[in-house]
Amino acid sequence: MSSTSHVTEDQRSQLAESGYTVLDQVLDHDVVARVLEEIEPHFGLNGWGRNDFEGLRTERVYAMLAKCPSVAALVEHPAVLELLDDHLRPSRVLAACQGTRIHPSETAQTLHCDDDLPGVARPRPPWSVSVMWALSPYTAANGSTLFVPGSHRWDSPRQPTEQETISVELAPGSALVWLGGIYHGAGPNTSDEVRTGVSIIYFQPWLRQVENMVLVVGPDKAAQFSPTMQRLLGYGVIDGNFFGHVDGRDPIKLIPSTLEKQE
Ligand SMILES: O=C(O)CCC(=O)C(=O)O
Incomplete structure (x- = not known):
């Protein structure tokens, strides 16, 4: 790591080659505690997700920047911004910022790509970069995110299978960063504990209206x-x-x- 860099060359190349990387325990404990304190009152207000994708045993806190301003420290974390520089133009925009809490007995989320929606043929450069910040431990048992390494390079017809996935575990204060084209999804929660985190997506700047x-x-x-x-x-x-x-x-x-x- 150079004196001015917040990420290692290994992390940068893992993101480019495998489609994901981990920033291990880069948040101070007090930042994690502050975000948890702000978000906690919002869990329990909206009920469960409305479909299998949102998660029928998952709670989501949308509009998080309006409700929990301390999450800004995660959105503009210098290590994340540095990784974004490799894949998105400098005027990238924040596309989503939500709290997620996966409860026991939640099933696995369908494997998907975050920037696949317009249905344009793959492979292609990423239109988005996503970050999952762990506010609690993320374990294979409680639903840590499943990835198909390298799938961001696949062409359009190829679909992922469960057998191709790996589960990426995280300690609180860590971030999982991935490119929009990689197949991934939340794992099943077979434990008796909740998995709590913040999910953030950044888009290329041109994925927006010319006039706001x-x-x-x-x-x-x-x-x-x-x-x-x-x-x-x-x-x-x-x-x-x-x-x-x-x-x-x-x-x-x-x-x-x-x-x-x-x-
Ligand atoms: O919660 C996770 O581990 C991944 C969530 C995700 O990919 C999504 O909700 O689109």
């Missing part, structure tokens, strides 16, 4: 337009009610009187 329409036309002003127009502005979600959500909900619900105007 929902700021140009805020919810009050958007109320004068038709539902078609509101959706064009960006008050909507795609892909299973997910991309574009605000705190887990369709942003069109933020527009006053929207319900009367729904098509």
